[in-house]
Amino acid sequence: MKRIIFIWLCFMPFIVSAQDFVYTPVNPAFGGNTYNYSWLLNSADAQKKQATATSAASSQTTLDNFTNNLNNQILNQLASKILQEQFGSNFSLQNGQYTVGNYQINITQGAQGVDINILDTQSGGQSSITIPNQ
Numbered sequence: 003m004k005r006i007i008f009i010w011l012c013f014m015p016f017i018v019s020a021q022d023f024v025y026t027p028v029n030p031a032f033g034g035n036t037y038n039y040s041w042l043l044n045s046a047d048a049q050k051k052q053a054t055a056t057s058a059a060s061s062q063t064t065l066d067n068f069t070n071n072l073n074n075q076i077l078n079q080l081a082s083k084i085l086q087e088q089f090g091s092n093f094s095l096q097n098g099q100y101t102v103g104n105y106q107i108n109i110t111q112g113a114q115g116v117d118i119n120i121l122d123t124q125s126g127g128q129s130s131i132t133i134p135n136q
Contacts, residue, residue: 073103
């Protein structure tokens with residue numbers, strides 16, 4: 003039985019089919035579809051903006067990086083102390099106004115809990131946080 007199948011496969015003509023591959027460029031400047039133009043332009047602009055942002059971040063000096071790192075650590079410590087006060091630590095949080103780098107932080111005891119208002123003096127951005135009483 004196997005021999006018959008083998009002989010049949012050897013002498014059976016196989017039907018082979020193929021198709022032509024046609025290359026169509028994407029870029030309209032090289033013969034591609036003109037509807038791709040706006041997509042390609044937007045993609046290139048997005049990549050250019052990303053490269054500009056990356057080069058701007060890498061152009062900071064070591065002193066700028068140190069200053070930013072120090073400001074972030076101070077803000078983290080302040081946030082930790084605020085949370086410890088509200089959630090049972092022995093630390094006593096003082097109401098008042100604090101200036102850390104470009105941030106002006108106002109802490110007041112409100113009716114709902116501790117109100118924290120943060121103002122970025124450089125950009126003018128504001129944020130308000132209320133930590134409710136227990």
